[in-house]
Amino acid sequence: MLKKFAFALIVIPTSLLLLSCNDNTIDSNRNIVQDNDTVEVIFGDQQISLSATNYEELTEEAIRTFEEETSLYEPNRYDRKRWFIRYYIQKHEYNEDWSKQEIFTLSEERYEYEQAWKNYAYEEYSVEVNDEMIDSQAAYNLELYDNNLPPSVSGMSSGLDLSVEEFMMEFDRDYVERSLIWTELMPILLEEYGTEERQDGVYLGRLYEEEVMEYLEKNID
Numbered sequence: 001m002l003k004k005f006a007f008a009l010i011v012i013p014t015s016l017l018l019l020s021c022n023d024n025t026i027d028s029n030r031n032i033v034q035d036n037d038t039v040e041v042i043f044g045d046q047q048i049s050l051s052a053t054n055y056e057e058l059t060e061e062a063i064r065t066f067e068e069e070t071s072l073y074e075p076n077r078y079d080r081k082r083w084f085i086r087y088y089i090q091k092h093e094y095n096e097d098w099s100k101q102e103i104f105t106l107s108e109e110r111y112e113y114e115q116a117w118k119n120y121a122y123e124e125y126s127v128e129v130n131d132e133m134i135d136s137q138a139a140y141n142l143e144l145y146d147n148n149l150p151p152s153v154s155g156m157s158s159g160l161d162l163s164v165e166e167f168m169m170e171f172d173r174d175y176v177e178r179s180l181i182w183t184e185l186m187p188i189l190l191e192e193y194g195t196e197e198r199q200d201g202v203y204l205g206r207l208y209e210e211e212v213m214e215y216l217e218k219n220i221d
Helices: 052-069 077-093 100-125 131-145 151-159 164-171 173-193 201-220
Strands: none
Touching: 052 077, 052 100, 052 151, 077 100, 077 151, 100 173, 100 201, 131 164, 131 173, 151 164, 164 173, 173 201
């Protein structure tokens, strides 16, 4: 049975990378909402200030650990590796007392949850996005930084031996896809669950998470 996740889900103001920009504008010509009704990611208030070099070193450590413990032929290896790296970094950002095995478990559970999150959006609400939409949004998110990259982005991209553009178009592609799906989902969920008092993204996100968890439990059983 899938456990409730040990990570914190929060709503952030912009591009669904590890850290958010300070740009709270809305571009009506693109499929994005950049305000406090966006979508969930794994990080809360950062407790330890890390430099780009720290992020680079932690990313490299995470990759080495993952490579030592997994088979080259493991199914969906890249996606699982992506989440392992993120949780490995989170452990050090917030002084989490996670063992190596616990990080593997968290990354596995998160991968399964994210797959269910997307599948359920399509199966229940007929919401999906295509590669062209994701590419366009990722390119736009890159423009938003305007050469002012957070240490997490510059450090992780270096640790992965990727350019910043490759990092955002490839490694963080799942975040971009999630934000686009959520933009389509929110009006539907608002119509279903919204009240005059409760119309915020956090409220709707939690209700949708409950639906996804029920969906996951049924599919696991």
